[in-house]
Amino acid sequence: MATTATYQPTADDYKINPKKFALWAAIASICMFFIGITSAFIVKKGADVANGHWMFFKMPVIFYFSTAAIVLSSVSLFFAKKFFLKGDKQGYQISMLISSLLGTAFLVMQYLGWKALVSIGVYLGGSLSNPSGSFFYIISGTHALHILGGLIIMYWATIKAFVRQTNVQSKLGIELISTYWHFVDFLWLYLFAMLLFF
């Protein structure tokens, strides 16, 4: 048997790092989840508006601020990556910290937004609820879970950025984090537009 081949694969054999690739596939998967939910939302709304069941309400204004926060956190993460690649340690640390804080602000504001919804009588469930409100909570809520996951990793990376002595570290980490974070940011913009306009 020919087991005596002499080749050892190296990085050049792979067009894209498997972990990055797996992240992209995961993103496709998350997209399908939200496509599923938002298409249910569109179909249901279409039917309910037609038969007068749909409850319309005004989106609390705090959601506009949270949207701004998540966009800004993406911007600062964009710079964080730049600083990282340039080897600017301090810039990297600061911008990571800002991104994490903005991400946290986003979650806090989402929470305040849900409270504002309750105060205007829009509920997740129960006899007073309407699918329009339930969809709002579930779409923004499941999105918030995806933010939470990213945020945990972001804090971990931020702490590492401060604690770590050396400048040399994996470029892969920051690449994975920024891909994911920009994705959940765009995802929110899509969901926000969906909830606002459709």
Place this chain on the structure above:
Amino acid sequence: MSSTATHHVSEEAIYHKAEWHAHHHHEHNGHDHQDTFFSKYIFSQDHKMIAKQFLVTGIFWAIIGGLMSALFRIQLGYPDEHFGFLSSLLGHWAPDGKIDPQYYLALVTMHGTIMVFFVLTGGLSGTFSNFLIPLQVGARDMASPALNMLSYWMFVLSSVVMFSSYFVSSGPASAGWTVYPPLSALPEAVKGSGTGQGLWLISIALFIVSALLGGLNYVATILNMRTKGMTMTRLPLTIWSFLLTAILGILSFPVLLSCALLLIFDRSLGTSFYLNEIYINGHAMVEQTGGSSILFQHLFWFLGHPEVYIVILPAMGLVSEVLAVSARKPIFGYKAMIGSMLAIGGLSFIVWAHHMFVSGMNPFVGSIFVVLTLIIAVPSAVKVFNWIATIWRGSIRFTPQSLFAIGFVSLFISGGLTGLFLGNSTVDIELTKTYFVVAHFHIVMGVAAFFGLFAGVYHWYPKMFGRYMNNTLGYIHFFVTFIGSYLIFWPMHYQGMAGLPRWYYTHSSYETFGHMGELSKFISTVAVIVFLMQVFFIINFFYSMYKGRKVTEQNPWEATTLEWTTPIEAPHGNWEGDIPEVHRWPYDYSKENGEGFITQTTPMKPGEVQLHH
């Protein structure tokens, strides 16, 4: 570059891709760390061990799922009799030897769920994707062995949750494997829709996480970690089938998750996505209004249909490989095989509403789904033609695995043909609630996928355990199962055409179906026998692990693919030295003198022509 030279790269220095790989090899060559019992058998990150874990877990579930079906077939075949052993087995769910009607529904539901998800998805895809992907593409392990391990443990967790639902006082989920609301949402409708259904939903959510983690790994590994020379058109068809299965899973399982999530909310938080003004016994059951149960069906079948291909595609891949090896002939139409799998995979996303012809959908919409559905028959027929052409005039070695592979083709034809009946909405509207559908999907999916699984196990057992299974037991197992399956499911077509409804606890109380009692009894008897005869497989499987004939040749089936270039007991990391390079496609059988075979690692001779281009 030898991987041993770079063993001690510190994590700090991992900056370039190249070093990532060096690091990776360091983890997986397996020479420099000691295996404890736990790291070797329990929390193993070796894809081969994870595959065996999936297989054994799958076998466990197959026994449970099979037992369920034997029990409810006893009810269907002998509706008027009392069996003491049922009481001892099921306790208060079978008072005086007869299964409680509500528990009958629970048995059917759990049987379907277990078989579709835990056995034919987790057990089949989990086992063979894990086992064969790194071995056949030439990789030391999966892209992320840790996630891979996590995927298995999520599967276990999901299994534990599902299993625990047998022991709650209101019984396991009872609304069918498709868990349509409102039935699945209201404990007042059926007892199983209480805690049991809650556990079902949690379990399936965990299962989806497991399937996604596994699928991401499979895709990443296949696309990125192939050894040198292993182009996409040199991949064995097994790998192509696992790739497409994983992609289907990644794209369709999240939709099931969203579907289940909304159901969870409806059940526990009083939302009304699916529920609308329901009355049971004259009482309004829920204050929720404005929901739509059809919405559920759309979301469910958007996964549900791809899911049936998630089940069958790996079986198709395994069968293609086993047929070529056994017939000593190149697979017929290699590229057509790939193309047809791509077509099936793509089409499977746009035919879901053929499960909903009676949901009140616009007949015009229905007719679009009829056309799309019937188109699937084309790539399916291409595959069948190619399998037959592959074994046609081959010098077939009739091993148990080749018999199971041939049996698969037979079943796939029989069951596929009835799909054409059901694909026509006008016919389907008559047949949809009957045993005709039961016959269709058991033959084309249930039994066929099991046959693919068996073919795979008999074929790769020597690679998994370094020993052979016993052939005689294998032959008995095959013939009993093959003949038995046809005897069980063939008559169901007639029952269905005569209108016998599915999901019913008993048919004997209806005048119309009285004359079918004998046939049902026959089916039930054969079903119980076939279930019991699986003991031939179980014994063979576990006994051969310790006492089977030892494998002494590296390549016992004279196959061409890479897994047979590893040592008989392959270490973690698979190849002791470097990973071999690939020079040709995997189906060079009978190329030169009508008999031989040329392994993928054999360089092309000057002037040699590739067969499949």
